[in-house]
Amino acid sequence: MHTAITIDALKVLDAIDRKGSFAGAAGELFRVPSAISYTVQKLEEDLSVSIFDRTGHKAVMTPAGRYLLDEGRALLEAAETLAHTTKQVAEGWETRLRIGFNSLLPAQCLFPAAQAFYNLGVPVDVQIVEEVFAGTWDALQSRRVDLIIGADQISKPAGNFATKALGEISFVFAVAADHPLANAAEPLTEADIARFPAAVAADTSRALPPGHAGIFRRQRTLTVSNIDQKIAVQEAGLGVGWLPLPRIQQALAHGRLVTKAVHEPRQPIALHLARHSEDQGKALMWFWNRLSDDPGLGQWLDTTST
Structure with missing residues (x-):
């Protein structure tokens, strides 16, 4: 026209x-x-x-x-x-890059890399999206994001993905300092824990099977949107459950949370970077290489096993 x-x-x-x-x-x-x-x-x-x-x-x-x-x-x-x-x-630069991160990690773990990228002066729009559990892989598989940080191997779907190990994240069972379980005899049993609501971060997966780690049968749940909210719920004494240890160091140091030994400990989870193997955009590969060994990310993980 x-x-x-x-x-x-x-x-x-x-x-x-x-x-x-x-x-x-x-x-x-x-x-x-x-x-x-x-x-x-x-x-x-x-x-x-x-x-x-x-x-x-x-x-x-x-x-x-x-x-x-x-x-x-x-x-x-x-x-x-x-x-x-x-x-x-x-010239090979994308106009936009969407980065998904596992809620087990804080958003600020990406800030040093984002600042370094903007210092390059390349006008690429960067979008940072939080996902929970299988939602990270689901977001990548469906191309809602171009790169994910903190992908586990448990919920990895079939597909042609490139991955790179970042490190492991450890978990502890934590309750508020004034919670009835705070002074209970250790190790806690399933019967001990199931008497109280479990604080749950809702899996953001849309197509992949959602995760539901650490919840016992017939245990009531209080579901929230992410790990930050789950931590807040447990600090308030409204729920109990497993939490990533690096995320609650200050809460433990200030006595807002206490850890409890349980009969069946939870093993650390190995986290990875992941992308579609065929994707090779300059911004994508810049973040891929930077985050492979980034101090802003590494401080939240145990990298001795990678």
Whole structure:
């Protein structure tokens, strides 16, 4: 569909407004004044509106002209962005990178890498998405994200994925300091634990089978959205359960939580980076290489076994 409004015409209006005159716009755009006047007149004829009021000694932009310019500047910016990102894509850079992270890890573990990436000056939009348990693999498999941090091997689906070991995360059974189990004899048994609600972080998987670790049959549950909320629930004494040890060091040090030995301890979980093997975008591979040995991430994991 043909439209009278062109990028060139909008550039002319923008230059006139910023320079204050047709002559100033002509100088900035390296054109003769008559060419500037012709562009404006042609636009007015095509739109059947007056863009400038010429009744005075100086042409003044009409309300319709001001509206056209204000809205048109968004189009000019979009066109400039489109030109830049097209070149960016041609050079192998994505326009957007979506990173999913396992809720067992805090979002701030990615901040040092994100800061280093932005220091490169590459205009790639980065989106960080939290997922819980099998939701990390589900997000990658369905391509809701391009890279996942903290993928386990338990819920890994079939597919052509590249993975890289990051380290292990240990778990402890924790309760609030004033919870009835805080002073119970150890090791705790299933009968001891099942008397109290389990704090549960809901698995965000949409297609893969959800995880349900550490919940006993007939045990009541209090379900929340992520590990941060699960920790808060357990600190409040509303539920009990397993928590990633690196995430609760301060809560343990300040006495908000206490750990309890249980009859069947939970083994550490090995966490990995993962992506689709065929994906090789520059931003993706930059984060892949950076996060493979990143101090911001490593402080939350035991890397001695990798």
